[in-house]
Amino acid sequence: MGYNQTAVLVAVDCIVFGYDGEQLKLLLIKRAIEPEKDRWSLMGGFIGDDENLDGAAKRILLQLTGLHDVYLEQLHAYGTPDRDPIERTVSVAYFALIDINKYSKQLNDQYHAEWFKLKEVPDLIFDHPKMVKAAMDKIRYQAALHPILFELLPKKFTIPQLQALYEQVYDSPIDNRNFIRKITASGLLIKQAEKDKSNSRRGAFYFKLDRQKHRSQFQSFLNFIPKSIK
Amino acid sequence: MGYNQTAVLVAVDCIVFGYDGEQLKLLLIKRAIEPEKDRWSLMGGFIGDDENLDGAAKRILLQLTGLHDVYLEQLHAYGTPDRDPIERTVSVAYFALIDINKYSKQLNDQYHAEWFKLKEVPDLIFDHPKMVKAAMDKIRYQAALHPILFELLPKKFTIPQLQALYEQVYDSPIDNRNFIRKITASGLLIKQAEKDKSNSRRGAFYFKLDRQKHRSQFQSFLNFIPKSIK
DNA sequence: AAATATAATCGTTATCATAACGTTAATTTA
């Protein structure tokens, strides 16, 4: 029975991005097993017998963050024969975007997970650096055309927070006046009465995302970033 | 030794698109083995022990078309547990864009390969219909932003051929005068002295792709399709 | 009370991309 072919392990690795309103960060764990024990690594795991790839990614993300209903997207499959020195493993990478404030696990829990600023990511095992770079490239590409970055924000957020997020994703300053105009023109935001006064004297209004419009306009190729960046 | 996990088969499936100057087509084979023997299928195969995923896709494409140096891009990994009824197989799908005229194998060779017009694709096995749809969606997305469709054309081609290709990809008519302007403004084409007189009385000039510019402008988010389609 | 820091609003302009449509040119067939 079967095709009489060499079977290999299939794993899923998750590149988890989070934003705390100020800094865009990457979630890493300290690898618990040999080889490369105690080095920093993406969270991953092998697929289960009754699980599809998306399901495996969801499960791993739940284990790592305690969160259901996270924005998750398949990135790329990696299959160089020697990418794992112990046993041949094909890895399907996923990236996730979450609101750090929702992150419910204790840091330094069983996985010794930690958030790293994007510019301070440590050395990673295997081909994980390549995965992280590919994920950032994809997010930049996607965010230029679709409103995905809202997935990183809490339910209520301010425009300065939103703008800082875009500026970090593109590592580039954005004109505040044009940014506001474009964002408000998109109709995606609903202004709240309340203000966030933690970061300024005047205070910045909170906004909520119009989920209805977000869904319906997701494919509309909105350009939220200035051309000069492209 | 090893991680003591259940191993599965990993295959690569290729969605091969071709253009003959008139029709955009999909290359399919008649499956030679059980299950689903003699039904139409994408060309696929299992990864070799010393092969990475891209390498496996290249090898399969060479077997099927006789071509090296084909435009090939990873599309998506599919891993539903029962997608292959015989043995669990994770498949990494790739799509390829080739000039049909370069296709060097005899049709009805050992794989019983045949070209099908996109609107006349037969029933396919397993989740191959999903893969074909995903590939078309991705090509439409990519072609709206990058000049990938040139990969489908021969060295020398005419503007009417190019336009017909875009019209088929987007299943939508395009204004010829605006199309020409946009294409010429891109600077990607080099006009030849010779004309193709097979399809019209006046004859259409041949053009060649400026490979240098094609490479350097590939990331420049050119919009070759009218907004109305988006 | 004045200075200050951040948020938000309103406005201007030059440039560019684009859709929609009209017109002319070249060539072969009837």
Place this chain on the structure above:
DNA sequence: TAAATTAACGTTATGATAACGATTATATTT
């Protein structure tokens, strides 16, 4: 020679956008 067919060039109005300037609001610090 006229008709038919396809290719190629031209015009214009509209909208998006980047890059600026200027002003107002708010509450804290000096």
